[in-house]
Structure formats: structure tokens, C-alpha cells
Amino acid sequence: MPTKFTGDACPIIRTIDELWLLSGLKDLTDTTVVDIDLTEVKVKWEDIKIDCTTLFIGCTLSLETELxxxxxxxNFLHVPKVLPFRPIRRNLYTWRELMEGYSPEQDNSADLKIYEHFEFGKRCPSINEALWQRLHDFSIDEGLxxxxxxxxxxxxKRKVVGFMGGHSTARTTEDYRRSLLTAKLLTEAGYFVVSGGGPGIMEAANLGAYLAGRSDEDINWVLATLSKAPTYKDKGFQEAAYAILDRFPDGAESLAIPTWFYGHEPSNLFATYIAKYFSNSIREDTLLAIALYGIVYAPGSAGTTQEIFMDATQxxxxxxxxxxxxxxxxxKRYTEDTQLFPLIEQLAAGRDYAKYLYLTDDPAQVVSFVDAHPPLFVE
Incomplete structure (x- = not known):
């Protein structure tokens, strides 16, 4: 069964110059034109093939042209301007976009406003609200x-490796440090790190990727800076992250895939690209689906355990x-505190992925194992 990301993107015209006007495309049947201001360009509509399968979403054009x-x-679908989020987007989020409006004194961030809007009708959204959320999450799929x-x-084309682990893991713990160093080494080895986008192990992964190429002295300074606010509930949590960004403004790229479903947690400031979803089920399945070069499981609780079994099922x-x-x-977590690793080994017995299971405490060994076990195609 092919992944939903296999092959060509869905037939959406994303930008004016990329796929349409400059290309000379004359056929817009079975095509959706998204988020384009058509009042500033001259289009000879009589020369373009259009029928009932042509859909314009969020486009701006004169009433005369629309009629x-x-x-x-x-067909036309116009997006209301009162929403705190854009249902149709051309790009993934950045942390700057989500954090716009934030200050240490008060969180008025765009991220919080979207969450508050979502939380109000999360359990029983109107059909309009459900439609905007689905369109938004489809846009995120397209961005990925x-x-x-x-x-x-x-x-x-990017060798994606995912990180899973506890969102409440403090910045001062060995688990945080070990995850950071593992993500750093994987990025230096040419892999593209993706996390769930929140604090804890997720932040450690994106931060480790961001710090690729930095010295041990730099890493020690970073960890000392973060120790002033160990958890996301501590005062100065975001300010410690800003201090790192100020000192090291040009970090390596990584990806975060968070959700508004579980509540408002501070945005991860170290991911270059943020694919934030309303639907947590789509988000989790997507994160596991794209990490074809492997997933690293740092210690976590119920959520991490769920993800282990979802990945094992795939x-x-x-x-x-x-x-x-x-x-x-x-x-210790996976053989003493729990029996998760032996259980997955038992489940995998006789299957192809039995040789793709590995248990370690050493970041360097993670890289060696991932290098030695590229994605295995199974017919």
C-alpha cells in the first residue's frame, strides 16, 4: 500500500508563476486554484478550459469575473477573514509566525489564539469549522x-529520522542531553530530524539538529543556559531558547509536526519548518509515515508507548x-522499567523488521545502526 505522500502532489495550482500563468497552462479542469489574487494579473479566461471540476478556494477576483x-x-469557496488561522496555506509554519504577539509578560501569540479558537468547538465543531480545519490540514500535507x-x-529526498519521547522531560536530565546529542550526530551524518514539535524530548531533538557542527563547549553553554528554566512551566522557558537563537542565529534545518489537540504548549523554537495539525490522528500517522529512515525512541510515557506500537504495526x-x-x-526504560523492547522483539520474530530493532544508550551507536539499516523495500 503506497504512502499518501508517494508520487506527485495533488493537482493544486499553488502560485501564479510556478504552475500556471508563466507555464501557459490552458486546462483547469479537475484542478483547484488556491489562495491567488487574480485582480492584479490579466488572464484571458476565454482561452482557458474550465468546467464543473474547476474549483477556486480563497482566491481574490472581481465579481464580474467570478460570475x-x-x-x-x-465552483468557488471563499474563506472567512475572521478566522485566527488561514485554512489554505502555501507553506508550513515557522516559529516566528506562531509566536507573533508573544512577550514574557503575556502570551498573546498567534499559536495561543488558534488553540483557543480550536478548543472552543473541538468536541463538536460546526460543519463550516470542520471544513476549514480539514482544508488547513490538507494544506499542511501539501507543504510536507x-x-x-x-x-x-x-x-x-531528505533522509527523515523521527524522534519520540516525553514532552515533560526536563532540560536538565540525561535523557534530554542524550537525545540532543543523538539528533546532532544524525544531522551531521546527513539525516533530517523530525519531532513532535513540543517541549521535552521533542525540543531536544530539534535543538540537537539545530546545533549540528557546534563544539562541545557550545553544547555545554547551551545546556547551562537551558538549566535556568528546566521545564515549559518554568518562568523564563522561552527566554532561555531565545538566548540560544541570539548566540547561534544560523542553525541546521529540521522539522516539527505538532498539534493543537492536546492543549497549548510553547512552540518549539528550534525547528525550521513546523507542520502543525488540528487532527492529532493524522498528525501522528504522518509523522511515523515520513520517518522512513528510522525513529529514535527516548524515554516517554503513554504517548510514546502508543507511538512505538503504531510504528511496529507499520x-x-x-x-x-x-x-x-x-x-x-x-x-533502563525499555528493559527494566518496562518490557517494551523485549515485547517488540517477540512481536517481530520471523518478520523483516526483527533485524531493524536496536537498544542502546550511546548516541554514536544510533547513527551507526541507522547507517547500516537503510529503508528496506518489501514487495
């Missing part, structure tokens, strides 16, 4: 397609055509 296109059976650039074989049934490494970073 003429409607007469040719084109463009960022990762999947080949027809189903592998992304490997067990080769859901997306490939078997990928599952690396458990924490011997």
Missing part, C-alpha cells in the same frame, strides 16, 4: 510533500512498502 466563470460551471519531495519509489504489515529502524534510546 462569468460560474456561468461556465466553475513539497518539503520532503517524495520520489515515485516512495522515499523522500513495520509489521509493511504499510508503506518499507521497513525502517526502530531505535530504543534508553536501556
Amino acid at each position: 462569468a466563470l460560474r456561468a461556465r460551471e466553475a 510533500r513539497r518539503l520532503l519531495d517524495f520520489s515515485p519509489s516512495g522515499l523522500p 513495520n509489521h504489515y509493511v504499510t508503506f512498502d518499507y521497513v525502517s529502524p526502530m531505535v530504543f534510546l534508553g536501556k
